[in-house]
Amino acid sequence: MSPRARATNSPGSGNADRATGTSLRADAARNVAQIRAAALSAFRGRGLSTPLEEIAAAAGVSKATIYNHFGGRQGLIDAVIEDLVATEMYAAMDKARRVEDPWERIATYITDRRELQYREPAAIDVLLMTYPDSEQLVALAKAATDMSNSLVQQGHNAGVLRQDFTAADLYYTDVANGLALREGPKPSREDYDRRTRFFLDSLRPR
């Protein structure tokens, strides 16, 4: 029986076959790398539900090889989510946390989040938790939720955010924006940034 990827990776590893402790044969290691690269590119272009056969073809292997190494879509996602969005999401959170002014902190975080979604349509799958069995996705979603709650709380306390605005409102807007980017025609940078400004403007206290 071939080695199977299980869901026991510690957060941050994200590498196929790692948890087995066994090392891969040269050809297998090459295939894993090619699959990862193909998945990354496919997920970026078409979202996390890209047919695995397409990814396999792009990697020059058969579909079954993906199942061998990653166990299926979930495992593949776990293996590349770090490179796909997690790194940037955590970076956006860290960056925001380093901003002193409460309003600027919120504005920075929201702007960066929207910026990431513009570049990376797959980010919407993180928000929607389309694949709730992926541990890393769940962890990431939780971190993002905590961040939002905390930012909104701070904004209210500092009086820089309208009092009737909630973290749930922010989540809803993010989901809506992500879906619009994925389903509709992609807006120009200029249009997109202007809409970000509209949104930020709407958050100030009345």
Place this chain on the structure above:
Amino acid sequence: MSPRARATNSPGSGNADRATGTSLRADAARNVAQIRAAALSAFRGRGLSTPLEEIAAAAGVSKATIYNHFGGRQGLIDAVIEDLVATEMYAAMDKARRVEDPWERIATYITDRRELQYREPAAIDVLLMTYPDSEQLVALAKAATDMSNSLVQQGHNAGVLRQDFTAADLYYTDVANGLALREGPKPSREDYDRRTRFFLDSLRPR
């Protein structure tokens, strides 16, 4: 050969088998009515991409009977879109046109549009023109576009709408909102209405 629905209905008829000029046998007329009712209900609940077999089952007929009378999904949509959303969309436009104050006109139209989308998830398919071969959908989408352009123009002229806000911005927001309603968890009335207010607030001149 059984009569087939073609795409020659004049706007507003929306009835299967009408354009043939022939009248239906009693059993066929009953089936058409049942299919329409089932489609209406299914489209409301699950959107315009509900499997036809499901609609057929709900109507107590076979899938082939839907093809006989409506020619396929497109024809079915044409046959029920009027009852589904077109009536309300046109009503919202008319209502807005009767409002004197330019800002109130915009606010009324946006509020009603969002209200309709809340009640009717299928409305998003009209905006996105998921089924671009449906004549009535295309006509409806065009009417809505014209309405938006005109409202925004009037708002700018009257100085009640921020100058950098465009009809495309309104369209984008509508699409985003419709998708969020369809894909994500349905927000409470209270939350939804509050978000409508946020959006309207963001449109005022700075």
Place this chain on the structure above:
DNA sequence: GGTCAGGTTGACCCTATAGTCAAGTTTACC
């Protein structure tokens, strides 16, 4: 250079959905 565990894959099966049609059933009308 032979062996075999590790690795790969073509060829499956399964599900869901769209769409078609020959054969059978039902209605309307004489």
Place this chain on the structure above:
DNA sequence: GGTAAACTTGACTATAGGGTCAACCTGACC
């Protein structure tokens, strides 16, 4: 109540995607 046109349908084909596995390859090591 017979018949022909209208109507219905079960059974079919086709497409797309997930998932599995027996049989076959190949790299690593002696």
